[in-house]
Amino acid sequence: MGPTSIAVLGGGLTGLSAAFYLTRRFPTARIAVYNSEARFGGWVRSDRVRVSYTNHHNGKLENADVVLEAGPRTLRPNARSVLELIHLLNLSSTLLTVPKTSDAAKNRFLYIPEFGELCRLPSAPLDFLTWSGPSRQNIRRLLLSSVAREPFKRRNRRLGLDDESVDDFMTRRFGSEWSRIFASSLVHGIYAADARRLSLRSAFPSLWEAEERGNGSVVSGILRRSPPLTSDEEPASSYELGNLADTMRDVSVYTLREGISTLTNALVRYLREHPNVYMYGGVRITGLRINPRSKHFELITTAMETAFPTHVVSTLPLFRLHGVLTPAISLPHLTANTYTSVTVVNLVFPRPPPSTAPLHPEGFGYLVPRPTDGYFNDNNRLGILGCVFDSSSTATQDSSDAVVKMTVMLGGPYASRSLPQINVSDLLSELSTHLGRTLPEPVLVKVHHNQHCIPLYSVGHLQRMEELRHVLASEPWAGRMEVIGAGVGGVSVGDCIEAGRNAGRFWS
Known part of the structure; x- marks a missing residue:
């Protein structure tokens, strides 16, 4: 017999996706979504x-x-x-696509302080032949x-060895300088974390697998054909894509006309219109226990009432889930990882006249590696x-091309003690200094302090999550509660939606 009442804890992207797919899987079940924010x-x-x-013309x-965007801004087409x-x-x-041939797709930069200028990363082998200048020679x-x-x-x-940090792995195979510059920059851009603390197998499992496939060589493993799908991976045919696979054939990244919130807003509308779904915004979970007689869950909330779902899906940050469980049903490893905080600053400038230098080079943006x-x-x-040149990839969202958008990300490993106080000047x-040109006064500055927004998977995370799943499959949980989301596996939009699916x- 399937579940009759399901509680979804958390109303972020994973929770909303989970509720959406649960309504399709169990159309008669009562589904309640609890979100601490309104x-x-x-x-x-x-x-x-x-x-x-x-207007500089008139x-x-x-x-x-x-x-x-205060969070994710573009998506890659490989997430089915x-x-x-x-x-x-x-x-x-509502899709807005960026072709692979565009400057935003081909031009990505690093700002390496010791070189003192933006360095474009090669997007093709021929790039090595056309590079000039001392910093580019050093990169090459x-x-x-x-x-x-x-x-x-x-x-x-x-x-x-069954896991190691990203930095240890990259240093072991490519050298310490390569790891500090390239690996740390990549980790800054995705996880806003210190590569010396991040689990390689959790963050970049394909590299671990490539080393095994290449008999010890990562490069050889990447060049070899990937193995066939495992039993845990779904073929493309199992996804309902319509004609989107063809639409995305030559696309580098894409977004939506009103931003990535188009997805979450559409999910909320769908769920609110579904007769069996109940949306509780501004309601925080304060306690979760299991009734030993009925085996139902007892969910205590700030709405001053107790719910009794037969099944639960938790998408809460793991440390928050830990805080609501009673000691009798505690779960392992919920506090093993820390969460990083990121400050996002949106900047909008008037576009300079055509006769003057642009505010940034054409490209996606740049990342900054770990200091020496x-x-x-x-x-x-x-x-x-790092800094994203939004006007290169998402300008079509805007009503005018007379402004320039940039987004700066700060914090992460720099913010372990406190988030930075932003002084705009x-x-x-x-x-x-990074761009090699003087920026004018912006016409708009928006600052978002995203506290504890990205989990930092420490070494051994995969094994710990496997142990967590084993406990949830046994008594008293008996498989009736699932713990999913960015804290368990994958921080990208695709990972979160896949978990909900x-x-x-x-x-x-």
């Missing part, structure tokens, strides 16, 4: 705002509507779970020497992790 959507937040600027004050949701929610007409030397030598390195994974002497120094006192000065699939 606004559903979690870290996904898109805002359309109006800005005023001086000197008049004009207005423009622009879309700003996202495409399926877009298709099922009838959002295909480091890339070529590290990558070209790696296949000839002996196998050097310690016998019995660690995070607690004056080399990156603002803690800038200092931030503009630092960005001007699979919620309750083994309940019967």
Whole structure:
């Protein structure tokens, strides 16, 4: 007999996706979604705002509507779970795509303080032949020497090792300088974390598998054909994609006309219209226990009432779930990982006249690697992790091309003690140094402090989550509660939606 009453804890992207798919899987079950904030959507937040600027052609004050993102801003087309949701929610007409041939797709940069300028990363082998300048020569030397030598390195994974940090892995195969510059930058861009603390197998499992496939060489493993799908992976045909697979064929990244919140807003509308779904915004979970007689869950909330669901899906951050469980039914490893905090600063500038230099090079944006002497120094006192040139990839969201959008990410490993206090003048000065040009006064600045927004998977995370699943499958849980979401496996939009898509699939 399937579940009759399901509680979904958390109304972010994972929770909303879980509720959506649960309504399709169990159409007669009562489904209640509890979210501590009145606004559903979690870290996904898109805002359309109006800005005023001086038109450099006629000197008049004009207005423009622009879309700003406080969380994820673009999506990659390889996540079938996202495409399926877009298709099922009838959002295909709102897609805005960036082709692989565009500058936003081809041009990605690093700002390496010791080189003192933005360095474009190669997007094709021929790029190596056209590079000039001392910093580019240094990048080319480091890339070529590290990558070209790696296949000839002996196998050097310690016998019995089943996980290690991203930095240890990259240093072992490519060298410490390569790891500090390239691996730390990549980790800053995705996890806003210290690569020396992040689990390689949890964050980048394909690299671990490539080393095994390449008999000790990562490069050789990547060049070899990937093995066939495992029993845990679904074929593309199992996703309802409509014609989106064809739409995405030559796409680098994409977004939606009103931002990524289009997805979460559409999910909320769908769920509110579903007769068996109850949405509780601004209601926090304060206690969760299991009745030993009925075996039903008892869910205590700030709404001063107790719910008795037969099944539960928790998408809460693991440390928050730990805080609501009674000691009698505690779960292992919920506090094993820390969560990083990121400050997001949206900047909107008037576009300079065509006769002057642009505010940034055409491209997706840039990342900043870990400083040579660690995070607690004056080399990156603002803690800038990177900057996205939104106007290169998402300008079509806006009503005018007379403004320039950028988004700066700060904090992460720099914010272990406290989030930075944003001084806009200092931030503009630092960005001007990175970009090699003086930025004007912005017409709009929006600051979002996203506290504890990204889990930091420490070494051994996969094994710990397997142990957690084993406990949930046994008494007193008996498989009637699932713990999913970014804290368990995968922080991307695709990972979160995929987790929601699979919620309750083994309940019967």
